[in-house]
Amino acid sequence: MSDTSLTDSGFRLKGHHVLLMLVAFFGVVFAVNAYMMKVAMATFSGVESATPYKDGLAYNSQIAEAKRQAELGWTVTGHVERNAEGVARVNLDARDAQGLGLAGVVARATLERPADKREDRTAELRELGGGRFAAQVDGVAPGQWDLVIEILRDDQRVFKSRSRITLR
Known part of the structure; x- marks a missing residue:
């Protein structure tokens, strides 16, 4: 039992x-x-765009700008190095369709922080000659950034690129 x-x-x-x-x-x-x-x-640092409706309406013009940019045949290469003090050096090499260095243009680089727009940094690059441009940007923390390169001619943007980079 x-x-x-x-x-x-x-x-x-x-x-x-x-x-x-x-x-x-x-x-x-x-x-x-x-x-x-x-x-x-x-x-939270805010919205991506203050005018999303207007941005949506301008979408076709952005596509047309991208086509015009592609027709230029330019090759633009950007490189960013950051030192231990938080100073980033932005180097840019810009060539036209024939491989000649761009001259007589204004180059601007913006380091955008994807997680916090308050940390965005913009610098106008100085022309070094031969299609090379450079600038230093202070206060750059390590981590992921978006490198936005804009080239202007006669105050009109003729080139824009956006690349995700990681700075150590």
């Missing part, structure tokens, strides 16, 4: 115990969600 009697440990799970466990569980969930909301709102 087998012994089927239960041993009494003295503790019995009652309704108020279950209620306290449920309240504690959802209290932890609520606290974590509140913390995540606080952190998310504190680090």
Whole structure:
């Protein structure tokens, strides 16, 4: 014959115990969600565009600009190096369709922080000759950045590129 009697440990799970466990569980969930909301709102730097509707209407003109840029046949190469003090050196090599260095243009480089637009840095590159341009940008933290290169001629943008880079 087998012994089927239960041993009494003295503790019995009652309704108020279950209620306290449920309240504690959802209290932890609520606290974590509140913390995540606080952190998310504190680090949100704003919207991508202040005028998204107008940007959408201008989409066809942006496609036309990209076609005009491709027809130029330019080769533009950008390189960024960052030192330990947070100073980044942006080097640019810009060549036309015949391989000759661009001259008489204004080159601008913007380092955009994907996670925080407040850290964006813009520099106008000085022409070194032979299609080479350079600038130094201060206050650049390590991590992922978007390098946006713009070339202007007669105050009109004729070239734009965007590249994701990682600075150490």
